[in-house]
Amino acid sequence: MIDYSQDNGALIFKVLVVPRASQSAIAGDHNNALRVRIAAPPVDGAANRELVRVLAKTFNVPKRAVEITSGQTAKFKQVRVNGGSPARLRELLAES
Numbered sequence: 001m002i003d004y005s006q007d008n009g010a011l012i013f014k015v016l017v018v019p020r021a022s023q024s025a026i027a028g029d030h031n032n033a034l035r036v037r038i039a040a041p042p043v044d045g046a047a048n049r050e051l052v053r054v055l056a057k058t059f060n061v062p063k064r065a066v067e068i069t070s071g072q073t074a075k076f077k078q079v080r081v082n083g084g085s086p087a088r089l090r091e092l093l094a095e096s
Helices: 046-059 086-095
Strands: 004-007 010-018 025-030 033-037 066-070 076-082
Touching: 004 086, 010 046, 010 086, 025 046, 025 086, 033 046, 033 086, 046 066, 046 076, 046 086
Parallel strands: 010 033
Antiparallel strands: 004 010, 010 076, 025 033, 066 076
8 A cells, every 4th residue: 555645635645666668657556655657768857757747647637736746866756746636546556
């Protein structure tokens, strides 16, 4: 199960980014973090931009509602999704 917290309508959780995948997709959980495969390489912020796009689409929120709060240059990141719900996070794990 993924550790998460809520703050003023935002969902905060950890993400493990796997860059250079064949396609971008949610891939389950790994060490209490949401594992996300990203098609973009980790160069010039491309993987971070793709992560924001994937999470925004997955949680059905605008891209500006997704923020990487720590780990900009690391594989493990902490993200904040304004308007994200714990129920949707649980659905993602059940689907993968």
